[in-house]
Amino acid sequence: MKIELEDKKVFFENQGLKKEIHPFWLRERVAGDSFVDKKTQQRLFDPTELNEKIEIDTLNLSKSYLEITFKDGVHTKLAIQNILKEFSNINDVKHIEKIKWDSSLKNLNIFEFKNKIFEEEEMYKALISFYKYGFVIFKKVPTQNNFIVNFANSIGSIRRTNFGEFFNVKSKPNPNDLAYTSLPLAPHTDNPYRNPVPCIQLLHCIENEVNGGLSTLVDGFTVTEKLKEDFRDYYKILTEIKVRFQFIDQSIVLEDWSEMIQLDELGKFKQVRFSPRLDFVPLMDKDKLELFYSARKKISELYNSDLFRIEFKLQPGDLLMMDNHRLLHGRTTYNANEGKRFLQGCYIDYDSTEGKLKHLKRKFNL
Ligand SMILES: [Fe+2]
Numbered sequence: 001m002k003i004e005l006e007d008k009k010v011f012f013e014n015q016g017l018k019k020e021i022h023p024f025w026l027r028e029r030v031a032g033d034s035f036v037d038k039k040t041q042q043r044l045f046d047p048t049e050l051n052e053k054i055e056i057d058t059l060n061l062s063k064s065y066l067e068i069t070f071k072d073g074v075h076t077k078l079a080i081q082n083i084l085k086e087f088s089n090i091n092d093v094k095h096i097e098k099i100k101w102d103s104s105l106k107n108l109n110i111f112e113f114k115n116k117i118f119e120e121e122e123m124y125k126a127l128i129s130f131y132k133y134g135f136v137i138f139k140k141v142p143t144q145n146n147f148i149v150n151f152a153n154s155i156g157s158i159r160r161t162n163f164g165e166f167f168n169v170k171s172k173p174n175p176n177d178l179a180y181t182s183l184p185l186a187p188h189t190d191n192p193y194r195n196p197v198p199c200i201q202l203l204h205c206i207e208n209e210v211n212g213g214l215s216t217l218v219d220g221f222t223v224t225e226k227l228k229e230d231f232r233d234y235y236k237i238l239t240e241i242k243v244r245f246q247f248i249d250q251s252i253v254l255e256d257w258s259e260m261i262q263l264d265e266l267g268k269f270k271q272v273r274f275s276p277r278l279d280f281v282p283l284m285d286k287d288k289l290e291l292f293y294s295a296r297k298k299i300s301e302l303y304n305s306d307l308f309r310i311e312f313k314l315q316p317g318d319l320l321m322m323d324n325h326r327l328l329h330g331r332t333t334y335n336a337n338e339g340k341r342f343l344q345g346c347y348i349d350y351d352s353t354e355g356k357l358k359h360l361k362r363k364f365n366l
Contacts, residue, residue: 001084003066008056010066012087021083026068027054029083032078060220091361093354096131098269098326100222109136113319118154124360127353134323135217141204141319148204148344151319156352159198161191162252166346169203171336176249178277182336187218187303187328190347192273193245195256198347201324205314209339214311215320218328220272223302224261234295239263241292243279243282245273260299271325276300303328 001205010021028047030036035044043254051072066083069075089095109129110314118139128312130136141151145204152158158165163177171182178185190196203215228235242257260279264270273279281292311332314320322329325349334341361365 001087003061003080003083005059005061005333008059010056010059010068010080010128012083014087017292023054023056023070023296024050024052026056026066026078027070027074029078030074032076033079035074035076044259046257066203067096067101067281075191091358093131093350093357096128098134098221099132100225101133101219101226101310102222103306103310105133105310107133108310108312109133111136111138113138113141113317118356119360119363121364122287124364124366127357127360128352130321130323130331131357134219134221136321137314138319138321139315140317143204143206143316145206146344148202148319148346151204152202152346152348153350155356156348159347159349161198161347162249162254164322166344169343169345170341182213182341184333184335185330186276187216187309189220189273190275191247192258192275193254193278196349197256197271197273198324199349199350200321201329201345202319202321202348203329203343203345204319205315205316205343207316208314209343210334210336210341211338212332213313213334213341214332216309216311216330216332217322218303218308218310218330220274220303220328221269223299223308224269224272226302227299231295231298233291234298235261236356237288237291237295238299239283241284241288244282245275246278246280260296269326272328274299274303274328 001012001014004013004018010023010026011018012021024047027050029194036042037044055071056068057071058069064080066078066080067076068078085091111117111122111126111129114120114122117126126136126138141147146166149158152166154307169179171180189197190201224235227238238260239262240259242259244255244257247254258273260273261269262271262273276296281289281290284292
């Protein structure tokens with residue numbers, strides 16, 4: 001990648017491809033104390049008030065800087081490094097490659113909690129692991145009630161839902177969700193009926209005296225790739241048909257339509273939603289529905305298969321942080337008479353983890 005000049009024009013060259021950089025793009029980026037606030041890096045001028053046909057008067061390129069005088073008289077010195085940074089996706093979390101895993105995974109991405117971890121390099125490593133594997137576990141997180149709120153808000157901001165700022169997971173009478181019973185929970189994603197679906201779930205174990213009640217995780221990315229390889233038709237229909245996900249209780253009706261496997265604009269994996277007790281496929285031709293039902297059955301078999309699921313017991317002080325757009329989670333059954341089992345959960349969104357990751361990267365010059 002490099003910058004070149006030609007006839008009062010600036011060009012950006014990358015892998016043999018040369019493109020002119022619009023003069024206005026450069027004018028918007030003028031540096032210096034009278035144009036940009038030092039602390040916030042926000043502009044001190046409004047570019048929409050400028051003439052968009054702005055032209056360059058003089059140019060000078062040195063090893064580290066591009067000096068420009070625009071025809072409106074503004075002169076600036078731009079660091080080449082900063083310009084090149086804008087053409088690279090190195091800072092994007094999409095750049096962190098996902099690692100597919102199945103039941104053979106031994107590394108549970110364990111990190112030890114310390115009071116100052118949120119400002120330490122260790123947190124950067126934990127977040128990188130989170131983006132690679134879709135989950136991490138923090139050990140020795142203080143088990144005082146509601147500590148999860150502090151934890152979540154130290155990464156970013158809690159994403160409140162109609163279950164509250166955080167929720168308690170223990171069996172209780174008259175539950176409005178199966179999570180609040182001692183029944184087994186098959187792998188699922190949370191809140192598929194919400195728009196947007198909460199990105200990350202935090203689950204903090206306060207007490208766990210029962211023998212069962214193991215936490216289970218499945219990598220939806222691995223399963224999706226497997227489906228794509230072995231059952232192309234099933235993969236295709238699950239990426240195409242929008243299903244209605246629904247949640248109803250006394251005070252709210254939540255609905256959202258989405259594919260069970262959602263792809264991004266490049267056709268790559270973006271998100272899975274799976275919660276077969278609350279999804280409703282629209283009425284379609286019988287043949288198409290037949291294919292859809294077979295596809296849903298197959299993906300359910302894969303999600304529930306021993307080949308893909310990991311199981312582990314959360315101990316008091318363990319805090320599991322999992323990607324709700326990528327992983328499915330569940331738990332095995334337990335006997336509530338054996339003792340207490342008490343977990344607290346909450347959600348945060350990707351802007352929190354992404355913002356924290358970039359902050360720590362900047363702080364430690366990584
Ligand atoms: Fe859940």
